[in-house]
Amino acid sequence: MCIAEKPSVAKEIANILGATTRRNGYLEGNGYCVTWTFGHLCSLQEPNEYTEKWKQWNLSVLPMIPSKFRIKLIDDEGIKKQFAIIEELVSKAEMVINCGDAGQEGELIQRWVLTKAKCNVPVKRLWISSLTEEAIREGFDKLMESKDFDTLYAAGSARAIGDWLLGMNATRAYTLKYGNGKNVLSIGRVQTPTLALVVERQKNIENFKPETYWEIRTDYRGGLFSYTRGRFNTKAEAEALLEKIQTQELEILIERKKAMESPPKLFDLTLLQVECNRKYAFTADNTLKIIQSLYEKKLTTYPRVDTNFLPNDQYAKVPGILKGLKPYENLVQPILTGGKIKKSSKVFNDKKITDHHAIIPTGVFSYDMSPDEKRVYDLVARRFIAAFYPDCEIANTTVMAKIGEEEFKATGKQIIDPAWRVVFGVNTDKQNDENVLPVYEKGEHGPHTPEILEKETQPPKYYTEADLLRAMETAGKQVEDEELRDLMKENGIGRPSTRAGIIETLQKRHYIRKDKKRLLATPTGIELIDTIQNDLLKSAELTGQWEKKLRMIEDGKYEINGFMEELKVMVNEIVHRVKYASAKTITVVPEEEEKKKTTEKKKRTASTATPAPVLICPKCGQGSVVKGKTAW
Numbered sequence: 133m134c135i136a137e138k139p140s141v142a143k144e145i146a147n148i149l150g151a152t153t154r155r156n157g158y159l160e161g162n163g164y165c166v167t168w169t170f171g172h173l174c175s176l177q178e179p180n181e182y183t184e185k186w187k188q189w190n191l192s193v194l195p196m197i198p199s200k201f202r203i204k205l206i207d208d209e210g211i212k213k214q215f216a217i218i219e220e221l222v223s224k225a226e227m228v229i230n231c232g233d234a235g236q237e238g239e240l241i242q243r244w245v246l247t248k249a250k251c252n253v254p255v256k257r258l259w260i261s262s263l264t265e266e267a268i269r270e271g272f273d274k275l276m277e278s279k280d281f282d283t284l285y286a287a288g289s290a291r292a293i294g295d296w297l298l299g300m301n302a303t304r305a306y307t308l309k310y311g312n313g314k315n316v317l318s319i320g321r322v323q324t325p326t327l328a329l330v331v332e333r334q335k336n337i338e339n340f341k342p343e344t345y346w347e348i349r350t351d352y353r354g355g356l357f358s359y360t361r362g363r364f365n366t367k368a369e370a371e372a373l374l375e376k377i378q379t380q381e382l383e384i385l386i387e388r389k390k391a392m393e394s395p396p397k398l399f400d401l402t403l404l405q406v407e408c409n410r411k412y413a414f415t416a417d418n419t420l421k422i423i424q425s426l427y428e429k430k431l432t433t434y435p436r437v438d439t440n441f442l443p444n445d446q447y448a449k450v451p452g453i454l455k456g457l458k459p460y461e462n463l464v465q466p467i468l469t470g471g472k473i474k475k476s477s478k479v480f481n482d483k484k485i486t487d488h489h490a491i492i493p494t495g496v497f498s499y500d501m502s503p504d505e506k507r508v509y510d511l512v513a514r515r516f517i518a519a520f521y522p523d524c525e526i527a528n529t530t531v532m533a534k535i536g537e538e539e540f541k542a543t544g545k546q547i548i549d550p551a552w553r554v555v556f557g558v559n560t561d562k563q564n565d566e567n568v569l570p571v572y573e574k575g576e577h578g579p580h581t582p583e584i585l586e587k588e589t590q591p592p593k594y595y596t597e598a599d600l601l602r603a604m605e606t607a608g609k610q611v612e613d614e615e616l617r618d619l620m621k622e623n624g625i626g627r628p629s630t631r632a633g634i635i636e637t638l639q640k641r642h643y644i645r646k647d648k649k650r651l652l653a654t655p656t657g658i659e660l661i662d663t664i665q666n667d668l669l670k671s672a673e674l675t676g677q678w679e680k681k682l683r684m685i686e687d688g689k690y691e692i693n694g695f696m697e698e699l700k701v702m703v704n705e706i707v708h709r710v711k712y713a714s715a716k717t718i719t720v721v722p723e724e725e726e727k728k729k730t731t732e733k734k735k736r737t738a739s740t741a742t743p744a745p746v747l748i749c750p751k752c753g754q755g756s757v758v759k760g761k762t763a764w
Contacts, residue, residue: 133225134166137232142168157217174203174244176296191308195301195707222249231258240288262433262494287686301703305710322626328670331653331661340591346370350582352382355569357540370584377535383577390528395518395552397440398490401628409598416632422508430496434488436629441484456495467520479519492516521552544569594650607676623676
């Protein structure tokens with residue numbers, strides 16, 4: 133018996149195995165029965181199913197820590213009906229093949245179902261990264277032992293139990309203490325620190341007080357040189373330096389260049405969600421649904437991944453995949469006819485592979501895509517093609533100079549040969565210049581034109597969904613360097629497949645809301661974070677360390693029993709603090725009411741604001757200039 137995670141996946145597997153006879157809840161033929169779940173059929177039991185005393189929400193009975201966790205069938209008629217079919221097939225099977233999605237969540241879903249169905253026959257594991265016929269056949273030729281994935285299941289179980297322990301206990305504790313008997317205050321292992329990130333950023337913006345500062349720069353032969361020691365806090369300091377240097381000549385010290393730029397990394401799920409949000413304003417959840425649909429249509433590989441690399445054995449399949457990208461023939465042809473295909477360690481690296489490799493096209497193509505699916509597919513396909521183009525040749529120039537004893541620096545960039553950039557539509561007939569500098573010779577010197585610039589410090593920006601996904605990936609740390617960000621992934625909060633759902637949950641519970649592309653914390657969300665004094669609950673960094681331990685369990689480097697003991701201690705501490713804290717009430721404000729209040733506040737502000745001056749058209753002297761338009 134084969135058991136897949138969705139009916140559509142079961143159908144693909146059944147066609148290849150020759151199980152073509154349709155039965156009630158499964159397909160049969162050629163010695164196989166192929167059935168399916170609908171995602172989760174089972175869950176952990178509710179508190180009242182362990183003991184009657186946990187049925188009522190009561191602070192005195194907390195914490196709730198079952199001596200042994202049990203699973204149950206989800207109370208749904210369709211689920212019960214399908215499970216009965218699975219249970220009967222398991223009882224008749226000589227062997228079971230777990231064909232669930234090849235990841236932690238997929239392993240957990242299928243193991244719980246097979247446990248509930250009392251499976252006691254040998255179990256094999258199908259582990260594939262795409263649903264093409266070639267991949268499925270190859271997977272069945274190399275079926276793996278179920279026990280090889282015991283640590284993956286252990287990590288999934290620890291995650292589910294940890295979320296139950298923390299969510300059930302903290303939610304009840306905070307609701308009973310601060311909810312005034314009316315409002316449920318939802319607390320979650322990943323949800324709460326994610327909310328804390330948004331609240332902290334928002335407070336930084338609201339409390340920000342701009343400060344004036346001064347900078348000195350000087351023009352030497354068309355190149356702008358900035359003072360290397362940075363800004364001045366007083367204008368007098370800046371004027372003193374200006375007076376000191378304006379009569380002295382500028383001397384060129386040294387010029388440094390970085391000549392090559394690699395293609396962008398292949399997509400993992402988070403990077404794809406970030407790019408889709410940035411380019412098309414798609415939500416993370418929407419992007420996940422689209423790429424999941426492309427996977428089920430066999431057009432792209434498994435989407436719920438956290439790596440940007442491919443295994444070395446994938447290199448041999450590259451020509452076939454490229455040939456299958458029919459709409460991109462003009463971009464693919466130079467790779468296929470240009471001799472040996474490029475193989476870079478920035479693309480192929482076995483040590484960087486986790487459950488799966490990066491998201492790439494499968495080489496199977498179909499025009500059966502929605503407009504949004506076409507957009508996402510195009511991003512994935514172009515990233516893959518660009519990976520096999522030469523590095524882009526650029527002149528990233530830094531020129532160091534001195535005026536007397538003071539150092540100055542000028543930077544500029546010029547694209548010399550776009551190379552992989554043509555895949556993304558760079559115009560090769562026109563150079564893309566960015567502050568292009570003249571050619572300087574070491575030791576040359578001459579007069580220059582210095583000036584003082586008065587500036588103001590700027591507040592941080594509100595999170596967009598793309599920014600928040602990045603922050604979750606790096607446990608709230610601001611990391612621009614790609615390699616460093618990649619190293620920090622194991623300390624990120626949530627998994628690539630769950631982060632979109634966390635953001636959606638925070639919106640549904642009215643803890644955050646969207647204002648165009650910005651994510652704003654609601655008064656309820658702010659008040660909840662202010663009330664939580666325990667850093668264990670709201671620190672992205674501490675939650676990231678928890679995620680790291682779950683990954684270590686998956687890798688067989690950390691014992692689940694030790695993790696469970698840490699959890700119990702943590703839950704005890706959280707409940708104890710809440711029980712003996714001073715009480716206050718948090719009121720949940722419905723989203724509609726909050727929007728109304730915000731609109732009224734804007735109207736009041738607008739009515740008292742000074743009217744903007746009307747700009748008369750400089751061409752005809754009549755009418756007024758419309759802000760944002762480039763033509764009169």
